[in-house]
Amino acid sequence: MTLPIPAQHVGFVRDKVKAGTYSTEVEVVCAALDLLMARDREVNKERARISRAIEAGCKQLREGKTRSLEEVLSRLEERKHRREANARPA
Numbered sequence: 001m002t003l004p005i006p007a008q009h010v011g012f013v014r015d016k017v018k019a020g021t022y023s024t025e026v027e028v029v030c031a032a033l034d035l036l037m038a039r040d041r042e043v044n045k046e047r048a049r050i051s052r053a054i055e056a057g058c059k060q061l062r063e064g065k066t067r068s069l070e071e072v073l074s075r076l077e078e079r080k081h082r083r084e085a086n087a088r089p090a
Helices: 005-017 025-062 069-087
Strands: none
Touching: 005 025
C-alpha cells in the first residue's frame, strides 16, 4: 500500500527519523497507527461503559427505582466534599 502523506506531516516524520527516535519513516507511521489503534480501543471501552450505565439506568426506570433530583444533587454534593477533603494536603 502506498499512501500520500500531507506536506504538514512529512517534515514531522522526517524529523523523527533524523533525531534517531525511529529508524525509518515507516516506523514513525506504524507508531502513529499503533497509538491511533490504542486510542480507538479506549474510546470503544468508554462507549461500552456508558452504554452499560445507560442500560442500567433504563432498567431502574422501568422498575420504578428512581430518586428525586434533590436526592441526586445532595449525593453529588457529598461526593464533591469528600473528594475535596481527600485532596487536601495533610
